[in-house]
Amino acid sequence: MMKDPTREPHRGWAPSVRSKLLIFLCAVSLLPLLLSSRMLVALGGRSARTFREMEVREGLQLAQGMLEASRERLLEGARAVAVWDDLAAYLRHPQPEWPQTSLEGWAPQSYKLDYLSLYDSQGQPVYCWSALPADVALPADSAFLDPDGPLSGLVSTPEHLFMAAAAEVRLDGTLLGRVVFGRQVNHRLLRELRGSREHDLAIYYGDRLLATTDTTHTLLELDPAEFFPNLVPHRETYLYYARKGDRLIGLQTLQNVQGLEVAALGWTTSRTPAGFLQEAIDRMLLSFGLPLIVLVLLAAGILGRWIERPIRRLSRTMEEVRRTGDLTCRVPDAGRDEIASMSRSFNQMLEQIAHQRDELLTFRTMILAMKEGVLIEDPGQQVIYMNPRMEELLGICFEPSGEGEEPFRLEGRITSKRVITEDERGFSTEEVEWTRPDSERVQALKTSGKLEDPSGKVTGILSTFVDVTERNELELELIQASRMAFLGVYSQGIIHNLNGPLNTIMGFASLLCKTQPDAEIPQRIRLDAQRMADLISSLGRRWRRTGESRLELLNLNEIIREELRFLEADLFFKHNVEKVIDLDPALPYLQGIYGDFSHSLLNLLINAIEALADSAVHRLTVRTRHTFQEIVVQIEDSGVGIRQEDMDQIFLPFFSTKRRDRKDGLPSGAGLGLPIARKILEPYGVLFSVRSEVRQGTCFTLHIPLKPGQYESVRHGEFGEVEL
Incomplete structure (x- = not known):
């Protein structure tokens, strides 16, 4: 049978420290009775x-x-x-x-x-x-x-x-x-x-x-x-x-x-x-007299063996641990009295401290090796620690503030752009940015959570910073590349390939009209060819305006109409989708870049049309409204909808709810349309809101703020309800 190492061995009766002191005091209390007669004689002659x-x-x-x-x-x-x-x-x-x-x-x-x-x-x-x-x-x-x-x-x-x-x-x-x-x-x-x-x-x-x-x-x-x-x-x-x-x-x-x-x-x-x-x-x-002092010294020598010696051993071990930092030192814990129990508790404390020190060293090594910045603040938001990567991101050399020194705080040094997520444990992720002392701009994803002790008291705030400056720049480059690819594929190629045959058709149609002025078919050919020429010319103008980056007064009603006409090239949209277009006739002009709003609205319209592919009801509703403070654009579809658990991720790059690798001709998304639209319109302060229900449809609402002096009112009645 194995012996339990944690069980104390059975020993005979061992007096506790309290018992030892009681024995000593009982012996000493008899001394005044033995010395009383001599003290009376000695005191008789005193003054x-x-x-x-x-x-x-x-x-x-x-x-x-x-x-x-x-x-x-x-x-x-x-x-x-x-x-x-x-x-x-x-x-x-x-x-x-x-x-x-x-x-x-x-x-x-x-x-x-x-x-x-x-x-x-x-x-x-x-x-x-x-x-x-x-x-x-x-x-x-x-x-x-x-x-x-x-x-x-x-x-x-x-x-x-x-x-x-x-x-x-x-x-x-x-x-x-x-x-x-x-x-x-x-x-x-x-x-x-x-x-x-x-x-x-x-x-x-x-x-x-x-x-x-x-x-x-x-x-x-x-x-x-x-x-x-x-x-x-x-x-x-x-x-x-x-x-x-x-x-x-x-x-x-x-x-x-x-x-x-x-x-x-x-x-x-x-x-x-x-x-x-x-x-x-x-x-x-x-x-007490001199004999009592002698007795006390003798008793002290005896007590020194019982009490002082183990206390001295404990003191020497504590001093050695303090001086050398060696947590493997141990105090002999023979006995069952209070001092031995204290020695065992001290040994257990050393074991716990050694274990916690190893964990802290491992944790410190991990923090020092992390590619993310790590920062710890006290409950008063005073920074008490940051790893070398965080110092590199901030461009500073951090030293904890001493007494009388101004504490280092992040407040006022970094700017929060928006909160992305916040989970049930209180950890929040937000996008922040700051400017280093060398004028370099840094963008990062900050994740913060509270540090709590076992009683639940907040002792600090732990934050990690992931540098996304390069990623954001790549996103901008991707947006630009996507825009250019769109312009090249859908505009330049169509215009180039259709202009030649169209000119030939228009020429022969005009010749037939001259030779057969009363014939109906040549006239219809000429009119349809002219309509196609006008459409190609409009597409060319759209391509040129999309490629420009100059500010101008924009009419969102006109942009929406152009994008809807452009999308009629999709036969599913042209023949199978019910269109409800309700445009505010008094919508104000907005100062901006044509390509920004054209490309963003087109992405939202394409997403809405693709969501209708698997739906029994094919209805697209586009509305515009305005107040003195903002323009509101709503794009609503009767498509398959978005699950509630996916709502927080729809604006993340490469996240898509559409099925991929479809072989039946239905759409398959790359997850870039919404992030690109949001990124493009971010400088204008546009706010996106989404309302969706599975198998009922989705409604995207854009809140575009208006600034005094940057728009002009459209004459009442210039734009009305558009029928396509």
Whole structure:
């Protein structure tokens, strides 16, 4: 039976790290009981004053911390009120009743405020509330109105000291104003900070005692002039011994928001030196002596073998991986405790990273070798990567932008011509173009898709660019070659081959008419020959105009009529197709190249006629309409129609829904008629729309925009309904 390599081998009971620490702490906790007698003897001869000073210093630090915590609570309260939407609305459109109903009834009681002020974005006061007596002047809040000023601190007036905090009121990033909370530094505030009744606090401001919790009058009778000269330069805890009351007082300067020492915080206790000694002994009984330190060192050595050694092995392996990049390094994972489990997890992580690194290297090699440009953008459309082929297409040397540098973006550098397809996964393909720094014009097919993490969050956009500049040029050459082939085959050859025999027929017909003036047959021969000569002459003019590339005023009705007459050479079209021709009699002239519209309309008409070959109903409908903005041409057939799944591809070169290699004389398409028509009319801004239903027919609609000053109206009634 094979052994499962992923299954951990069974071992006996192994204590976890938590169990090891529990054993250690149980052993160490017995030490104070063994050393208590010796500690009492050692502490009996120590100076009580030393412990008294220690407590005063610690008490003063605690009082400072509580004063700082009170300031932080005040700042948090101001910030909590500053985010109110109602407050932002009030600062934008002040209403006198809102502060009384929504602010005064809640904020002062919740944060024990003595005053509250609101300022607009220009620093002008909007509202002020105060619970102080009328003879107590409020401090100036100018320090908090400075954008670079402090957010909280002490402010003062000549007679009083206040603790204040300010917060900005913003809405959608716009500064609307500021809210200021304030409390007077008085007896009530000190009673909140005192904590124990055995301790007393005092605030000295200027040359007097501003507030105190002392009831023995020791602090009341203390003259600040005795300690202020030594306190200000000391800048640390200053100890002052008051003989009256046997008090040791700890003093610390307090700075206002301008950074000036304006006051002093005092802390003292009413306990006797004997009380200090007793408390110091109790405190030392709870601490550790030299034997305990030795025991801790010994225990640390033991724990080092249990805990520190595997951690050091893990640390050395991590350092080696960081230094060398070798992901084959592994950490020994013997054991079943948490450290061994962490080592196994680390080894598995190295295996996953190595696998992902190999995949990334393969992916990077593929991207570097691709003939298509690859570009990655972050969700903010900032370019973070492009392969060498993309750099070549853009004609730049890409470097990721650093801090403070302008990010590289495609926006404004490339122009989108049209979206070709977009699938259900969100990948879109569009034709774009741009101009390189060397003035070379590049056309490309851009395919873009979103990059998502396992949670579905969009982390970037991946785009590929296929250079189709050469292909588009070949398409233009193919269009030109197709046009020239059409002109050569259908025009020049017919004219050349028919002119000679036709001249002979017309000559003999004229001779017969002279010798037999009353005969009917010679007259009919001469008239039909003349009609044929006119048709050949019209064909010659059409060929010459199609070959020209000059702008002229075009009448689309006239072009459609000429193309329909030309197509009557097809006997199927002439005798078997029902023609419904509805041309707008007031259709405006359009400025363009005759061959562009002639060739495009002919392609659409040929497609419609060929679609009728397999249909039971043979009907062709051609309509023209116009508005002030556009000319609309509709070519509709009752043919076999186009399947819905083929609609997105009918304008792609070489795509055709017609059957190929037909031997029965029916049409077989090469898939170039529609792409050529669309490409030719693209410079005119012509939009194609298609409506089709299988076995019902297809309707192609051309929307040709009209530009003011580039057309003239045809006289009403000049063209009407044409019957062929």
